[in-house]
Amino acid sequence: HPTSQIGRHMYLDKQQEEMEGKIRSLSQTHGLFFFYSGKCSYCKQFAPIVKSFAEKYAWEVLAISLDGENLPEFPDSKRDNGSARALGVKVVPSLLAVEPKSGKVIPLSHGIATHDQIEDRILVLVMKGGRL
Numbered sequence: 001h002p003t004s005q006i007g008r009h010m011y012l013d014k015q016q017e018e019m020e021g022k023i024r025s026l027s028q029t030h031g032l033f034f035f036y037s038g039k040c041s042y043c044k045q046f047a048p049i050v051k052s053f054a055e056k057y058a059w060e061v062l063a064i065s066l067d068g069e070n071l072p073e074f075p076d077s078k079r080d081n082g083s084a085r086a087l088g089v090k091v092v093p094s095l096l097a098v099e100p101k102s103g104k105v106i107p108l109s110h111g112i113a114t115h116d117q118i119e120d121r122i123l124v125l126v127m128k129g130g131r132l
Helices: 003-025 041-057 115-127
Strands: 032-038 061-065 094-101 102-111
Touching: 003 041, 003 115, 032 041, 041 061, 041 115, 061 115, 094 115
Parallel strands: 032 061
Antiparallel strands: 032 094, 094 102
């Protein structure tokens, strides 16, 4: 651990790069389910965060509207066909990581979260040895 200011910044920058690389590599095996309601103000605030995260890390997002209304960030949203109930989604917005190959679903956020909180949640799951 460097003690000089410049060394500390270099160290933190390197950690940030490694974290971003891990999250980006997970986009090859995982995707996101974003459950929302078009009338929900929290969902409207969370949608740009989800979209920004997905674009930054090249994650695919399946946006699922519980009320049939699309949000501007996700104009091609799907209408919920029972997925929310099957996955135990009781709160909107909800963001879930999905590994299609295994069918594993991991909650990332129930309620609004920041970009950093989504990153942290993914990294905690990776560190637990859960391959996300």
